[in-house]
Amino acid sequence: LPSSIKFLNPKSEKTAIGLLSGTSVDGIDAILLKIKNCGTETKVKILDFKTFPIPKTLKASILLNSNNSSAKIVNICELNVYLAKMFANAALNICKKNKIKTEKVDFIGSHGQTIHHLPDKSKSRWKVKSTLQIGDPSVISNLTGITTVGDFRIADCTFDGDGAPLVPFLDYILFRSKTNNRGLLNIGGIANITILPKGCSKDEVFAFDTGPGNMLIDSLVKILFNKNFDKNAKIALSGKLNFELFSILQQDYYFKSKPPKSTGRELYGEKFVKEILRFVKRIPKEDIIYTLTEFTAFTIYYNIKKFVPAKIKLNELIVSGGGSCNPLIMKLLQEYLPDVKVKKFNFNGITAESKEAVLFAILANECLCGNPTNMKNVTGSKKDTILGKICLAYN
């Protein structure tokens, strides 16, 4: 076997790097870690995590070229290479910072940058689901000298999977339990949950977006108090529930609709906020924030109560994301779910911020071991597939 692929032995401990840039295009997340074994035997040890900022002009160009009315193929073609160079630099940089020679790194797992995502087959001219990531992994492997696995999402589109979300695989690998039914809840702008029944197999995992995360609270705190977020729920805790507003919010259809489901900024964005504002003129501002906070907790509770099958009695709810730092959300969740142990995400150095970077290192490890990692119950794919393309480095 050529030396470039000697690391395919799944038993040994490997040094790896995970890379990604999210839809907000703020920075390249890079994680340096050790991975042992693969599949459900996987063990990880985090060495370092750093976010490398993406220059404003580059961010602007990426966003412009993600949009169907302004994207140009010349730019897509060039950015695919240029962004890969940025990703490679992030990998080289985190190695240097930790005094680890690139020869000692076994592989990189790189998500790249999503510039288009089309999971709605009914709207497709060619009747396909598709997704497009740039930041070419061949360029990353050549510049770093480290074999790189990338472009993870598209394989799942082959058999009508959405190519997203992929995080539930990480939840499955690291957080499934033999004795507890666990929920992994991430409260970002949108809230999503992964359900891990005790002793579950990969195909028994399911996950969906429950509804709004912090985005409604954040929007109204910005408008009413000119603050970016309600730190420690200080504003909400100085108000109280407004029943009328609460019952109006409950008319939202999304949070009540059946999984599989996913939503984005468009559903709880400007339009939704404007409707709230039209209604709340005579309500004390603090009460509005309290009520939105309770509504957010309520939609999560509602989804767990309604859509987690009765036989999977949830024992633990592990909360990550910005919402896990909101004590009112955490308190309300515990009150709504008295039989469930609600706790903040904390796992061997993996933080809410670094979780996704860990995911892509783990997906690369699985790909190199020949294991399928798409989750049919989560993405809707009809078949198991190995996610990722392997780009061998030549040294």
Next chain:
Amino acid sequence: LPSSIKFLNPKSEKTAIGLLSGTSVDGIDAILLKIKNCGTETKVKILDFKTFPIPKTLKASILLNSNNSSAKIVNICELNVYLAKMFANAALNICKKNKIKTEKVDFIGSHGQTIHHLPDKSKSRWKVKSTLQIGDPSVISNLTGITTVGDFRIADCTFDGDGAPLVPFLDYILFRSKTNNRGLLNIGGIANITILPKGCSKDEVFAFDTGPGNMLIDSLVKILFNKNFDKNAKIALSGKLNFELFSILQQDYYFKSKPPKSTGRELYGEKFVKEILRFVKRIPKEDIIYTLTEFTAFTIYYNIKKFVPAKIKLNELIVSGGGSCNPLIMKLLQEYLPDVKVKKFNFNGITAESKEAVLFAILANECLCGNPTNMKNVTGSKKDTILGKICLAYN
């Protein structure tokens, strides 16, 4: 090691498929072949070759989405998946036709479809060379169940290579000789030559476009005789050389410029033809065709005489492409090069049409063996790289 990558043993005989669609987007070429060993030890045995037509609406959409003013990211994103399905069907089809089970095929090498190619770094906003192929290899590997290597060109762009041409690697693997200095000449629309000095290493190979191939002759035959091409040089052979036209044609700058160089339809296209037409009003039509045929042969001769270093005394010139079927071109080449044995391409079942499909199967084989296949003297890359991304099939 997982079973999905057991075929990486370079010694055994492998069954492989090569796939590509060219810039004219007329069809998907599929070749089924046996490959033994790798590198300069490679042996191939062709089993079958077939071109699968690309439907007109799909061709139109691909061309529309290759053009910077009309390309839309939604279409690029979707066509990447849809075209991959067509490529997968071509592979499945050629297996079926030859009664070979897909489990017996070790790998596919797929070029995909180039929709953009930007080798001019000076014109790039981000100061990169880049290229974009669609027809995602992960989708092909999933649909066929055959591990697929694809996306060969972009790795070469990492170190400022053009990502093209790639054919000289095939010439090197199959046609280099220990005793003869060989030229591999392909006369398509444009003529290009690969020079293989005797006993050469990969880095001693060089290649470039010499100038017009059949395109000037074809254009004028169409305009003056309303025929698609000058079959058996019948028209030219009924005329004679017009010295005035010949000396005017010799003022063309491209064929005289130094390699590395490459040209396309834009240089010997409509504008060039119009200038010829303006000049030739009083010249017999047959003489025009004779003169263009001689000019074509002359530019090839000129390039060999001028740009093949004197120490590499060419012994053989092996000619492929449509031009090899033009007896006047072949006769003139032999007259211009009396010390060189000029002969028609013919190699163990590989035809001028199937040559490129063979290339991508061979590049896949090399990638799976961990061998670099870009040629620094040909593409301008500063470093050796392994071309291709490996997409493992899960069965």
